[in-house]
Amino acid sequence: MKELNEVLQDWEAVIGLEIHTELTALDTKMFCNCKLTHDDEPNTHVCPVCLGLPGALPVPNKRAIESIVKAGLATNCEIQKHSMFYRKHYFYPDMAKNFQTTQGPVAFCMHGHLDLEVTGRGAEERPACAFGEAEAASLASASAGAVGLSADLSRMAGEKAEGASDEGALAGLSSYDTAALATAKRHEDGSYTVPIRILRIHMEEDAAKMVHVGGEEGRIGGAAESLIDYNRCGTPLIELVTEPDLRTPEEARLFMEKLRRIFVTLGISDCSMEKGSMRCDGNVSLRRRGDTTLGTKTELKNLNSFKALHDGLAYEICRQAEVLEEGGEIYQETRHWEPSRKRTVVMRTKETADDYRFFPDPDLAPFDLTDEFIAHCAAEIPELPDAKRDRYQRDFGIKRADAEQIAGDPAGADFFEEAAAGLAGKAAQTVANLIVNELTGYVNAAGADVTLATCGITPAQVASLARLLAEDAISSNQGHEVFTLMAQTGDDPAKIVDERGMRQVSDTGALQEIVDAVLARCGDQAQQYRDGNQKVLGFLVGQCMKESRGKGNPKLFNELLRASLS
């Protein structure tokens, strides 16, 4: 198979994502009072409602509606005041009612977007030919071809259910505004920004968890029996569907990361891909560069990490290219990413479109969200990661990449703001470096239950250490040592440095004496340097450090040696 970069020169990958997020921050399920839980004994958090027992009725969880409205506002969606729940029918034991309660053509949140900044090596996945006019044509044709996304949605779009009052709400669905498509903007350094449109975010209930005993990786093939845990059944779930605007696996990965940072900041979910509270399916098709009709798409499952999302899509793009270049045909099918074998395999083939027999759920009255309700949700939205990143870059003067990383994690951001309070420039950047390089690694290594809040290191300690580093009172190597000591002892770094006599000597007068002594002793090496051997300077700095018993500032030694030898 060809490499991704080579494939994408000739082929355009059209990618859309469907991202399911469990609202794990809520206390109870979507339509009943059962507790939300991830790890409890199977079937211990169930009731007549989530078990779909005869006569049971759903009652919507108001806090779940608040959560999805916040998600919509934070992703630039239009909040639909009038929407309703629909029933989606399929016979499978993971849904006790044999229908899933989900939303119809009008979701709570419609037509949003997120802007991606694609930098570094990831930006190289999008070839130069995929910018400008070609990209505008590509977006317009892909959107036109994907209207409605599925037969059921497009069917529902033509309908006015429950009387005539829906006409206004449905009008937005009738056509896509392809004229207003925004294209990628490339910057001088090779990075680019691209807006990715969001079709909708709708509210639904999760299904039960099934374990197929004896099957490979818990799948049904070859299984002897199947177990069902209804604890998860009825968990509030929001599903975000993007427009087919993504063109590279890197863009898909960045979109998912960005969305995760937003949802975590909103506090609506723990967004754990590992535990399955955030799950992503990828739809991908290929077409020759310049083509305006869409190829047949496949749907990828089991993309349960950012790496899996990227690598699964990359593999599938290369696989499709190989099939097509050999004159083969792509079948519309669902494929399973196998990370261990780095390949996708067929799960099931969709020969006909499923008929889910969607219709408005008569047990749930249509929603009419008030302006007050939406305003109340908006007021509860904290500063979002992008705004925070820009503020950190502006007010603290730290690097954009570091600002982005810190701002994406609410706990890390709070920590940073406390540690960097009153600092700017070098000291603030040093705080950022310590959080990104030292602290994150330390917390991750400390075990799964350790968080920033419980790791024992305080913002004051990090601020103190950053000051020592910024003032060159200790070297960066010493900084790492002091970090470890302060984590162990809980002491203030200044105290550690003083007690252990680690403070660097930066008095040039005192250091010059050492330099003079070393040069006098190492005449041969001095001559080699003068003869053009730059490498020998490191040896001389080492000698100076040794002479100073490690306390001399290595940077100053370097400067003084160069001056003395010139």
Place this chain on the structure above:
Amino acid sequence: MMARSFDTLTAAEIAAGIAAGDFSAAEVCAAALDAIAAREPEVQAFLQVTPELAQDAAARIDAARAAGEALPPLAGVPVAIKDNMNLTGTRTTCASRMLETYESPYTATCVARMLAAGCIPVGKANMDEFAFGSSTDSSAYHPTNNPWDTTRVPGGSSGGSAAAVAAGMVPLSLGSDTGGSIRQPAALCGIVGMKPTYGAVSRYGVVAFGSSLDQVGPFGRTVEDVALAMDALVAGGRDAYDSTSQEVAPAFAAAAAAAGEGLAGVRIGMVPAFMEAEGLTPEVRRGVERAAQTLADAGAEIVEVDLPHVDAAIAAYYVIGPAEAFSNLARFDGIRYGYQEPGCTNLATQSALSRAHGFGDEAKRRQMLGAYLLSSGVYDTYYYAAQKARTLITADYNAAFAQVDAILMPATPHAAFRHGEISDPTQMYLSDMYTISLNIAGNGGIVVPVGLGEDTGLPMAAQLVAPAFADERLVTYAAAIERGLANGNNGASVLGVAPAFAGKGGELR
């Protein structure tokens, strides 16, 4: 005190008698169980009789009275529960093989509220399978006989609940009404039956047929008893477990008593097209005219109103009802509970055969119809059109209620028919022509007996319809009809227990 049959007492009289110490709840309970034992072989109103539950409840009432506690309003009144309502300790079969052994782990709100009001549960009443029908003949277990003529049906789907009251086995029962399933059997059995406005009574714990149409309501032999049951059903406010339920004031008994003040200033509408409809028998028509005259005698003004789109109600109903039924009954797949086909080697076969053999013909017919109506390409033609009809019919009623306080109309086109007399499902569906539009529009209706038919000698009835959430009016006007007829005016009298069963067993000692 002289011995007498318990069936001569209304619910109100039983509760008053127990409160006064004239007899105990245990004695009433024993009399009810005795009456059921004596009459059930001919009527077959019950799928399950629950003596232990009844005796325990009666003992609690007697203990409360002995302890000097205040008794709830229906203390010691025997009640029958339609078998699509969950009550822990009983099977909830919906008269289907599918749920032959199913016991619900929870009790329906409507049942819980009747029990909280002091009622003693004597059994689960027969019905058409999953409430699909107008005769109770589609019960998977046995038909129920009309106490006025046991060769005839009691109506349906709540036929067991209606027959139990008409035969004097209980003074009160609960039914559910999706297209007329309370009002039609009440009419055919000569008793009072009420379908409140959609949302007035909680549906939680009642096995759903058509979620946007279903409504629970009571049967009784007097308007006062039905009003007392309504107060019990709405006391406690809206049910947090049913998001479509609404707060309704428990003012029904008061509204029944208000009939004594006359109906001066009340405007009652009648729809000429209904009175001239094809299929309406002359005796039913004369019965409704007696009711109109009685209301006029009480001071009401009778005026003509029009409901131009109501013809579409049956068609709309047979789209919306089956569509919702298909969805609601999808859960019965034999996996977690209910009938499971033995010996299947895969899931799809097990579900398919469990459903094929667990459901009866009418249940399968409605689900297949619903599955078709909701399918891609068909949905727009039928479901959307039905919703439009629904909007128009609701608007018709709103326009009519701008002119009148209530509308008087027949409940059924004819008296009770014989078992097997209507074999064509479509003809059976048409017998609901006067009841269905209320389920489509959502507002409430009450059926009140208006004497016996001159041609058949069977019970005749009239139906009163009020605007949504004006159900207390129904009770007032129905009580006025009942009073007027009791005075012997207009050549009819109040009907009591069906004569063949009156006084049979059930002696209150």
